[in-house]
Amino acid sequence: MEEMKKGLEGVVALDTKISFIDGIQGILMYRGIKIEELVDLPYDAVSYLLINGKLPDETELSEFSREIKNNRNINGKQIEVLKEFDFGFDALDGLRTAISCTAHFDLENNYHSPDANKNKSIKLVAKFPTIVAALHRASFNQKPIEPNEELSHGANFLYMLTGRIPTELEAEAMEKDLILSAEHELNPSTFALRIAASTLSDIYSAVICGLCTLKGPLHGGARKGVMDMLDEVSSIENVQSYVLGKLERKEKIMGFGHRVYKTLDPRARIYKDVARRLSIENGNSYWFDLAEELEHILFHEFVEVKGKPIYPNVDFYSAVVYKYLDIPAELATSIFAMGRVSGWIAHCMEQYDDNKVIRPRAHFV
Ligand SMILES: CC(C)(COP(=O)(O)OP(=O)(O)OC[C@H]1O[C@@H](n2cnc3c(N)ncnc32)[C@H](O)[C@@H]1OP(=O)(O)O)[C@@H](O)C(=O)NCCC(=O)NCCS
Known part of the structure; x- marks a missing residue:
């Protein structure tokens, strides 16, 4: 038997083209581009980069942003389900349950064609902020706020949370936050998601594995x-x-x-x-x-x-x-997930494209 590495520390589990970390020099790149160069772009451009492997040109970015904006709404039935929740529980648990509902209402959920996977990816990126904001407001008996087409991904989230258009700097801060949270190689939640994807489970299920793992206080918590x-x-x-x-x-x-x-x-x-x-x-x-x-x-x-x-x-x-930004602490992990979902989707696709079931061994003691 091979030597056991507790916590898989130092173990290399797969090849990836999505991100690179040099933990000694303090370097992080998404798709070969340093985050310092990416952080001034719109989140949509970085999301596109992670999912599609290259930065979008102007037309590709406006098409991608349009698709995201067109999919921000969550359907009426889903809001009814959300209202039934007992809001005594953790916001991340609420988000996890709501993503399960989104999967349930998506007729393409169990289709795995490239087109179906692309559609599901857009819906996930687009709907995460709407769900996080709607759940938070519902916990105070407040109605959800409709997405605002004029606003960026980050600014629109802040708007849907409070009903106030954020200042330019607040909007920039939220966009940067989502970009910096978007991807980080084989962190625990991404690894959990890749294991799910390696069994050829669907994207929603894999993202839910990611959410469950992100929750822990030693990771996203x-x-x-x-x-x-x-x-x-x-x-x-x-x-x-x-x-x-x-x-x-x-x-x-x-x-x-x-x-x-x-x-x-x-x-x-x-x-x-x-x-x-x-x-x-x-x-x-x-x-x-x-x-x-x-x-x-x-x-x-x-x-x-x-x-x-x-x-x-x-x-x-x-x-x-x-x-x-006056963001309540309970929402911190859910907002982390809002950014991370683009990286998760990229890892799901990469796993599907060159799959082998991830199944390590254990020493029996
Ligand atoms: C991130 C983290 C889980 C990395 O864990 P790891 O690689 O398994 O490293 P360990 O937890 O074994 O830490 C190594 C040593 O540093 C200490 N250490 C590491 N992070 C510490 C922290 N935040 N506070 C106090 N001590 C810490 C450990 O106690 C351990 O000490 P020991 O050698 O005397 O036992 C760990 O640093 C941590 O728990 N940080 C706080 C939670 C956090 O911020 N998580 C977000 C990560 S992005």
């Missing part, structure tokens, strides 16, 4: 964990004692550390800049200053004192961005 931590710390003066207490109790600090990055996550740098700009627009630097203080103290504790390469990851400053 960490963003909510950071937002909760920012609340718990409660003042900049408390940061030192809060952090030392957690480390003494051997508790993990959410938003820090990464299986692959042993330096600053390149996404964290971009989020930090967006958070700083939002703090200026808001005239309130509290959340930004608090996060920077956490970063400084943890750099000292992890890197300088313990010599461990533990730095802020994607979830750290994204949580600060959400604070400034």
Whole structure:
């Protein structure tokens, strides 16, 4: 038997053309393009890039955006089903159930032709934000807000959540958030999705596997964990004692550390800049200053004192961005999924195109 690698650490499970990570240099590329170059594009262009393998030209982008906009609505029956939910539960659980409903109402669900898969992909990208916003509003007995055709993917989400047209910077922040969340090689949720796809299960089912795996606090759930931590710390003066207490109790600090990055996550740098700009627009630097203080103290504790390469990851400053966008912590994982769905779809297609059932072995002990 081969040596067992706990958590599959360091195991290479497949070839991919979708993204590349250099965890030592802190480089992330989607389809061979650095995220620093992609982050100023519209989310639709990056979604197209991930799903189709190349950046769209002007005509392809406007056609893709039109298809997304045409599919943003969720049907009346689905809203009735959503209303039946008991809203005591987690937002991500609600999203997972709603995606199951979407699959149920999609007559192409169990068709696997390239056209059916393309249609399902468009519907998934288009409907995620509508569902997240509608579920959140329904939990306060508020009616869903119709999508606004004039707005970008990110801006329209913020609009459907609150009914207010976001400022230019808020819209930019949301677009960047979705882009930076869109893809990250064989992270746990993508791996789970690829296992489902490798059995030739349909795209909706594979995406639901991704959602279930994203939920955990050591993966997508960490963003909510950071937002909760920012609340718990409660003042900049408390940061030192809060952090030392957690480390003494051997508790993990959410938003820090990464299986692959042993330096600053390149996404964290971009989020930090967006958070700083939002703090200026808001005239309130509290959340930004608090996060920077956490970063400084943890750099000292992890890197300088313990010599461990533990730095802020994607979830750290994204949580600060959400604070400034007034996004409730419960929605953090669902919004992560809204961006990630494009990467998930790309991985599903890549798995279908060159499939072998993913089935490792275990040592019997
Ligand atoms: C992301 C994560 C799961 C990576 O896990 P991993 O590769 O299995 O690494 P480990 O959890 O084994 O960590 C290695 C060591 O660093 C420590 N460590 C790693 N991240 C830490 C964190 N956020 N807070 C405190 N200690 C941490 C571990 O306790 C462990 O210490 P030990 O060697 O003394 O036992 C881990 O860093 C983590 O739990 N981070 C917090 C959750 C988070 O932000 N997740 C989002 C990831 S994008």
